Amino acid sequence: MQxxxxxxxxxxxxxxxxxxxxTSQDQNDIIVKQIKDDGYEDRVFWTSGNGNDYQWMGNGKHVKYTNWTPGQPDNILDRNEHEQCIQITGKGTGQNDREDLKWNDRICSYNFNFICEQDIIE
Structure with a gap:
């Protein structure tokens, strides 16, 4: 579903x-492993990252840990929108310099796969 x-x-x-x-390398590694184990490493997935200064909208915290593709975020203006949403990008998804399952900023109106997570009570 996209x-x-x-x-x-x-x-x-x-x-x-x-x-x-x-929010951490460990969490990123778990997500990347699951994507690969499920055979979806060639796809793109939305995360809850959003905004000019990037916050996790899922938990309301500022993005501190990052795993950006080299040269990202670049906040390109596309279709009169700035790239303000964080996605995990798979290999072979359109950019020659894209590394396997790193992060990219993208305009929020494009349709992609996405990853939901359970609410955690802290």
Whole structure:
């Protein structure tokens, strides 16, 4: 299933979940391993990262840990929108310099796969 970032956000919420927030290398490694184990390493996935200064909308925290593709984020203006949503990009998804399952900023209105996570009570 693919949605733009906003619809993906609402879809996860309708399930009692959030778009995934990645706050550490360990969390990133777990997500990347799951993507690879499921055979989806050639796909693109929305995370809950959003905004000019990038916050995890799933947990309300600023993005501190990052795993950007080299040269990202570049906040390109495309279709009169700036790239403000964080995605995990798979290999072979359109950029020659893209590394396997790193992060990219993208305009939020494009449709991609997405990852929901359970709410965690802290």
């Amino acid at each position: 949605h733009n970032w906003f619809n993906a956000f609402h879809h996860c919420r309708s399930l009692g979940m959030h778009l995934v927030s990645i």
